[in-house]
Amino acid sequence: MNRGLSRFNVVSLTLGFAFLYLPIVLLVGWSFNASKLVTVWGGFSTRWYGELFRNQAMLDAAWVTLRVGLVSATVATVMGTLAAIALVRFGRFAGRMMLTGMVYAPLVMPEVITGLSLLLLFVALDLDRGFWTVTIAHITFTSCFVAVVVQSRLVTFDRSLEEAAMDLGATPLRTFLLVTLPLIAPAVAAGWMLAFTLSLDDLVIASFTSGPGATTLPMRIYSQARLGVSPEINAACTILIGLVTLGIIVASLVTKRAGMLGKG
Amino acid sequence: MAEPGGAPRGAHQPVGSVRRSFAPWTDPAAQAFIRFEDVSRRFGSVAAVDGVDLAIYEREFFCLLGPSGCGKTTLMRMLAGFETPSAGRILLGGQDLAGLPPYRRPVNMMFQSYALFPHMSVAGNIAFGLKQEGLPRSEIEDRVAAILKLVQLEGFGARRPDQLSGGQKQRVALARALVKRPKVLLLDEPLGALDKKLREETQFELMDLQVELGMTFLVVTHDQDEAMTMADRIAVMERGRLAQVGTPAEIYESPATRSVAAFVGDITLFEGTVERRDGEVVSVAGAAGQAFRVVGAPRDGAVAAAGDAVAVAVRPEKMELLADRPEAGPNVLEGEIWDIGYLGDWTTYRVKIADGSIVKVARANAARHVARPLTWEDRVWIRFAPDAAVVLAR
Numbered sequence: 001m002n003r004g005l006s007r008f009n010v011v012s013l014t015l016g017f018a019f020l021y022l023p024i025v026l027l028v029g030w031s032f033n034a035s036k037l038v039t040v041w042g043g044f045s046t047r048w049y050g051e052l053f054r055n056q057a058m059l060d061a062a063w064v065t066l067r068v069g070l071v072s073a074t075v076a077t078v079m080g081t082l083a084a085i086a087l088v089r090f091g092r093f094a095g096r097m098m099l100t101g102m103v104y105a106p107l108v109m110p111e112v113i114t115g116l117s118l119l120l121l122f123v124a125l126d127l128d129r130g131f132w133t134v135t136i137a138h139i140t141f142t143s144c145f146v147a148v149v150v151q152s153r154l155v156t157f158d159r160s161l162e163e164a165a166m167d168l169g170a171t172p173l174r175t176f177l178l179v180t181l182p183l184i185a186p187a188v189a190a191g192w193m194l195a196f197t198l199s200l201d202d203l204v205i206a207s208f209t210s211g212p213g214a215t216t217l218p219m220r221i222y223s224q225a226r227l228g229v230s231p232e233i234n235a236a237c238t239i240l241i242g243l244v245t246l247g248i249i250v251a252s253l254v255t256k257r258a259g260m261l262g263k264g
Numbered sequence: 265m266a267e268p269g270g271a272p273r274g275a276h277q278p279v280g281s282v283r284r285s286f287a288p289w290t291d292p293a294a295q296a297f298i299r300f301e302d303v304s305r306r307f308g309s310v311a312a313v314d315g316v317d318l319a320i321y322e323r324e325f326f327c328l329l330g331p332s333g334c335g336k337t338t339l340m341r342m343l344a345g346f347e348t349p350s351a352g353r354i355l356l357g358g359q360d361l362a363g364l365p366p367y368r369r370p371v372n373m374m375f376q377s378y379a380l381f382p383h384m385s386v387a388g389n390i391a392f393g394l395k396q397e398g399l400p401r402s403e404i405e406d407r408v409a410a411i412l413k414l415v416q417l418e419g420f421g422a423r424r425p426d427q428l429s430g431g432q433k434q435r436v437a438l439a440r441a442l443v444k445r446p447k448v449l450l451l452d453e454p455l456g457a458l459d460k461k462l463r464e465e466t467q468f469e470l471m472d473l474q475v476e477l478g479m480t481f482l483v484v485t486h487d488q489d490e491a492m493t494m495a496d497r498i499a500v501m502e503r504g505r506l507a508q509v510g511t512p513a514e515i516y517e518s519p520a521t522r523s524v525a526a527f528v529g530d531i532t533l534f535e536g537t538v539e540r541r542d543g544e545v546v547s548v549a550g551a552a553g554q555a556f557r558v559v560g561a562p563r564d565g566a567v568a569a570a571g572d573a574v575a576v577a578v579r580p581e582k583m584e585l586l587a588d589r590p591e592a593g594p595n596v597l598e599g600e601i602w603d604i605g606y607l608g609d610w611t612t613y614r615v616k617i618a619d620g621s622i623v624k625v626a627r628a629n630a631a632r633h634v635a636r637p638l639t640w641e642d643r644v645w646i647r648f649a650p651d652a653a654v655v656l657a658r
Contacts, residue, residue: 163346164379166366168393168444178392182383 024241031234038229048231049239058236061220064131065200068216072138073196079139080146080195081188087147088154106144114141115208122209129211137209138199145198146191149255153187186254193251197244283475286496288321295358297322297480298343298448303352304504305338312338314504315352325474325481327491330501331527336484339501340450343482344373357447367396372446376453378437380425386436387412387421393444411443414473431462438470442477449474451483455490467493488528492516500524516579522656525577532583532623533575533656540570546655547594548576552619557594559650575656580626582652585613586645587638595653597646599623601638615644 005013031049035042052058087100106114118137119129127133161183165175181188203218210219217240224233288294296319305313313335320326328336341347343354345366354361361369372393381389387408394404412418415435425433434454441449454470455463471494474481485491491498492512499509508520519525522533536548536556548556556576590596602622603614613625625646638644 158377158379160375160377160379161381163366164373164375164381164440165392167344167371167373168440169367169396170392171367174396179381 027234028238028241031231031238033231033234036231038231038234048235051232052235052239055232057215058217058220058232061215061217064134064214065217068131068135068138068206068214069196069199072135072142072199073192075135076139076143076195077146077188077192080143080191081150081184083143083147084150084154088151103144103147106141107148109141111141111202111204112208115205118205119208129209130214133209133211134206134214134216137205138195138202141202141205142195142198145194146188149191149194150184150187153184157183186257190251190255193247193254197247197251200247201240201244283496286323288324289319289497294321296320296355297324297357298482299355300339301353301355303339303342303349303354305335305342305347306350311504313342313349316504316506318499318506318509320480320482322480323478325471325483325494325496327483327485327495327498328501329485329488329491329498329528330507332486334501335504336486336501337452340373340452340482340484343369343448344371344450345369370446371448371450372441372444373450373452374437374441374454376456378425378433378457380433380436380440382425384425385421386417386423386425386428389425389436390440390443393440397444407443411439414442415439430457430459431466434458434466442473442479446479448480448482451481453485454483455487456485463490470494492528500527502527518654519577519656522575522577525654525656530580530624530626531577532580533577535573535575538570538572538574538655545650546574548574548655550576552617552621554597555594556653557650558653558655560654572657576653577656578648578653580612580624581610581628583623583625583646583648585615585625585627585638586647587636587642588645590645590647595648595650597623599644599646601640601642601644604638604640613638613644615646617646 030038032044032046033040033042034045034047083103087096087103090096115137118133118140122129122133157180161179162175165179166172170178201218202216203222206216206219207222210216215223217236221233221236221240224230298318298320300316300318303313303316304311316335316339328339330336338347342349343356343361345361345364349362356370381392384392390408390411391404394407399407408421409418412421415438417432417435417439420428420432420436425436428436434457438451438454451470455466458466467490470481483491483494492515495512497509497511498515500507500515502523508515508524510518515524515528519528519531525531525533534548534550534554534556536550536554539547539549541547544559546558548558550556558576589598597615597617599615599617601613602616605612605614609629610626611629613627615623615625617623623646
């Protein structure tokens with residue numbers, strides 16, 4: 001067996017990664033273009049980042065996105081964790097299979113459908129669309145991701161640790177707070193990071209459920225891009241890419257650490 | 265009574281003075297401390313524990329022995345409160361434990377996997393149970409320090425469980441359960457994860473500790489040597505039922521059933537039919553034509569009437585191996601040495617007798633050199649005394 005990479009492998013890997021990342025690399029590169037024209041390289045500059053931070057509409061949108069992300073990720077983490085515990089722990093209760101399926105379903109549900117159905121719900125309830133409707137929508141679609149992450153950690157959790165805690169006199173609540181939660185905390189944190197990242201870059205669901213005064217950053221970028229791609233948009237996207245990448249890296253590191261702790 | 269976690273090691277009475285005279289189960293006036301009354305636990309249609317009646321006395325070192333899946337762990341978990349009996353009751357010190365959750369029961373358990381909290385230090389693990397009681401910090405610190413001394417882990421308080429060896433983890437798990445000063449300490453395969461040498465040392469340490477603390481120990485094990493060494497009494501379990509309860513010597517020397525005889529130690533069973541019974545003496549005609557005479561009434565008075573099919577059971581070390589033909593008489597078998605296993609202290613001979621079956625005979629190697637050692641294919645005679653064998657019903 002050839003241990004190294006054959007020429008064929010090198011070529012296919014290069015092409016594959018180029019296909020995936022060339023557009024992003026181009027976008028990041030152009031964001032440092034001094035020229036206002038998107039197709040002409042005018043030298044390196046960070047002026048568009050400065051422009052971006054003077055663009056009030058962009059800053060407002062970023063602030064909305066951040067608030068939606070923080071609130072929805074936190075609530076989704078609590079709900080997703082509770083759902084995961086219910087699914088893993090309470091044995092065979094009626095409808096468990098269906099509930100498990102229903103937790104996974106939103107993962108593969110087209111966002112357009114999620115967005116549209118939530119819009120119909122908010123209209124039916126006569127809710128004013130704005131910050132809270134976007135937040136609720138994001139909680140809905142991110143909590144299942146949290147549930148899946150936490151569930152995978154709970155499945156390998158040694159139940160005798162909880163039994164030992166109860167044997168030593170801890171009530172079920174204290175057992176959860178003192179033993180279970182600290183040990184699944186890395187998975188919960190990874191779930192939060194994932195939920196925050198998903199909320200940060202969601203366009204479709206936010207477009208359906210947002211209202212006046214609650215324009216998120218992806219929505220703002222999209223609407224500006226329709227009027228023509230400006231270097232400023234490239235800069236905004238670069239920052240967004242940076243944030244999402246950071247979030248995913250942190251989440252995966254935390255998950256890895258959790259896996260190591262679980263084996264110990 | 266020495267206080268667990270309080271008494272310094274070393275300042276105690278000799279273990280023998282306590283062990284020698286301890287036999288509350290022979291005293292009709294003694295009150296059982298733990299009582300299982302017709303306890304069953306069913307999982308679906310399978311009975312893991314099936315109608316167990318058992319009395320365990322205060323300060324007893326009691327072992328539940330049996331193969332895996334015999335229900336011994338389930339029985340212990342019912343006492344700890346992790347399983348609920350499907351029928352029957354469990355009493356501790358006269359109090360019915362039904363409805364009492366694990367965290368309110370005055371028993372503590374040492375888990376087979378040790379179940380040490382990986383996110384806490386050794387001291388944190390041990391203090392966990394005391395914190396749940398809401399004790400003042402200074403008392404917790406004192407008791408943790410005392411118990412660490414008792415299990416010889418002084419200076420290990422700040423370590424994490426993953427920085428400990430298997431033997432040290434076992435001690436921390438023991439200390440964590442002991443520091444709560446439970447009325448009963450439950451130990452689930454306490455030595456299962458240790459290597460052989462450490463296991464033997466720890467057996468004796470556990471025994472000394474139990475006498476020193478004056479605590480009732482209930483141990484679950486599948487290892488007969490462990491049970492024989494440590495226990496005051498053993499309950500042999502089999503398919504959810506108690507096959508026999510008795511002292512190690514009773515279990516070994518007077519097994520109640522064939523399966524107990526076979527599970528605890530080695531034994532050879534000679535099938536036969538009772539010819540005659542004169543009080544204590546039972547004469548059995550072996551299926552292969554041998555004549556046996558056994559002294560000592562069978563445990564069950566109903567068996568061993570003339571004509572009953574029985575087995576004469578003899579332990580390997582209770583048989584003599586002779587190179588020369590002895591005087592004719594009962595309990596003598598002729599055979600040929602088929603296999604020899606030299607173990608250093610003992611040699612076990614597998615002897616093929618007339619009907620083709622194999623009899624296991626053990627001989628202590630008392631001398632370093634033997635003038636005429638027995639070897640393969642030698643013609644030999646096996647002989648045993650009438651009180652060396654036990655008659656078992658079929």
